[in-house]
Amino acid sequence: LLQKWPTIQDAFAAIDSYLSKVTREMNLQEWAGVMTNLGLASMQDARVIYELLDENKDGDLTLEEFHWGIETVAPVLCMETLRKRLLCLGFPSMTTALSAMHGPGQDMTMLPLSFERFSEHLSRAWVIQPEEHRAIFNSIRNPNDPSQTVTLSELLCGLAGVAPPLVLEDLATALKAPPGRMAELKVALGVSNEQEEVSAEKWQRILKKMFHFSEIDCKKLLPMMDVDGIDGISVSELKSVLMLAEPTISLEGSRKRIQQGYRSIETVLHTMADESPDFAEDSKFGKEELQILLESVDGVEMWEMAPVVNFLSGDSVHGISIGGFLKGLRLFAPCCVLEALRMQLLQQGMLTFKEVPNHRAPLDFDGFVASLKRVGVELSTDETSAIFELLDIRSSGVVTISELIALLQCSRPKCRQWRPDKELQRQVAFAVHKDFEPIQNGLKELKQGIRVALEVDGDQCEDEGGSAPSVPSVAAPAAKQLVAKTLTSSASAPELRRQPPSAPAPFARRTFQRITSTLSRVPEHENGSKIGEIREELDGYFESHERFVGDHQQLLMQPVPKAESLAYGAARTRRRLRV
DSSP states (O other): OTTTSSSHHHHHHHHHHHTTTOOSOBOHHHHHHHHHHTTSOOHHHHHHHHHHHOTTOSSOBOHHHHHHHHHHHSOOOSHHHHHHHHHHTTOSSHHHHHHHHHOSSSOOTTSOBOHHHHHHHHHTTTOOOHHHHHHHHHHHSOTTOTTOOBOHHHHHHHHHTTSSOHHHHHHHHHHHSSTTHHHHHHHHHTOSSTTOOBOHHHHHHHHHHHHOOOHHHHHHHHHHHOSSOSSSBOHHHHHHHHHTTSOOHHHHHHHHHHHHTHHHHHHHHHHHHHHOTTOOTTOOBOHHHHHHHHTTSTTOOHHHHHHHHHHGGGGTTTOBOHHHHHHHHHHHSGGGGGHHHHHHHHHHOTTGGGGSSOTTSOBOHHHHHHHHHHTTOOOOHHHHHHHHHHHOTTSSSOBOHHHHHHHHHHTOTTOOOOOOHHHHHHHHHHHHHHHHHHHHHHHHHHHHHHHHHHHHHHHHHHHHHOSOOSOHHHHHHHHHHHHHHHHHHTTTOHHHHTSOTTOSTTHHHHHHHHHHHHHHTSOOOOTTOHHHHHHHHHHHHTTSHHHHHHHHHHHHTSOOOOHHHHHHHHHHHHHHHHO
């Protein structure tokens, strides 16, 4: 896959496009045929892959199952790929994965770990490659920390930057094991209709009793579950929220893209509400109306917003306000709440938190606010509360500055993730090959066509001119050069357009058009780019393509010589060579 596409994500986007019309599971023969047609594997290898990925041995395999299998062995180079690895290995939530890394015994998540100790913990969750350990270690390490250590809590904060709310993942995990927990929840709530509203106090008692959630956990969960903002929470609302916490590989990319476009969406929707007399902040919108509003936001695709739009199904009768929709975005991609903080930190530079003496000192909410003010960050109370709740991964009411730094580093939008040199070289080679593939194909066809045309015209001149020359080894190249020049100079004359398709002379006109159209598709020169260097080499090869094409354009306007003149010119050349 990495030889044909630069990343695993690009590979599956192409495969998904190829199989977009296949909505059912495929058997072994169909799957092997698809892999062979795409050039991904031989028939034998495709059968072996099928047997390995068909875990339940039911004889059917889907593209989603194939995607999960490949992501299991894909290299882990950032937090997004680490989360995918953990999901594919069967961990239902990031908290469960961290428990496997920690192991039994006393809570040591706040203990500073060296790189060697940190690698041991990652290996317990089947992240075993040294380069993967180094990439994850560098992504969460505080650059201002002279001890060069990390903690497992900082790792979990980094994972929280690319995941749904961790407490929501824990609730979804608790409702799945053992089976039937949702039915037990309905009985405990005393509701028979999923649309029936239940008070927040009753929900809090049930969550504490059935799932052993703390007071802080319930304080985080209840606002998430209240989709419509009306008093009371229904089971239907809970199901719509839990859908966003489903461990689905295809949703991970959408979460990152929504985080990157959150500020644009927020600005456009608020501007539309302020400028349009028909809209207000509390106006309710249905799914179709919301889709129309989102079409006016540049850089946002509706298929990327589909999970959030489906989130509205919990309250399809009342609709949702602009504020409620933005809340859904923050729930789907929690790191959206960091954007205001990130903008202020970018203005002050990378060494902002050097003013904080101890980055791992526990801070309550007031201490966290004071630390932000110390470095010159001013946020509203709601923004600070949202960031504090996101950072409080242990639901203990305390956070650290080092956890905030790890969260900011792992949730940076539109940043270049670390890749080894081999992958970078492979990606550059793929990009260059893709950009110049049309030129390469055109040159191959051009060479082949010229070779065939010269051979045909050489035979034609021999037939029309009489006997062969006495020195064929010398005469043949000279005759071919003369014929090539004659064909080039007479390519676009109107008389030849009326000749049958077998006539070879129009080939020069097609050659001229092919060269000009191919060179026009070469990307413009970019300073320091490989494309610019290659284009300069091509220009030098053609001795500046403007001059090359311009000279041929003048020749193409000349009249076409008659067939007799062609034979006469060839005969004169042969006689001159014999003399």
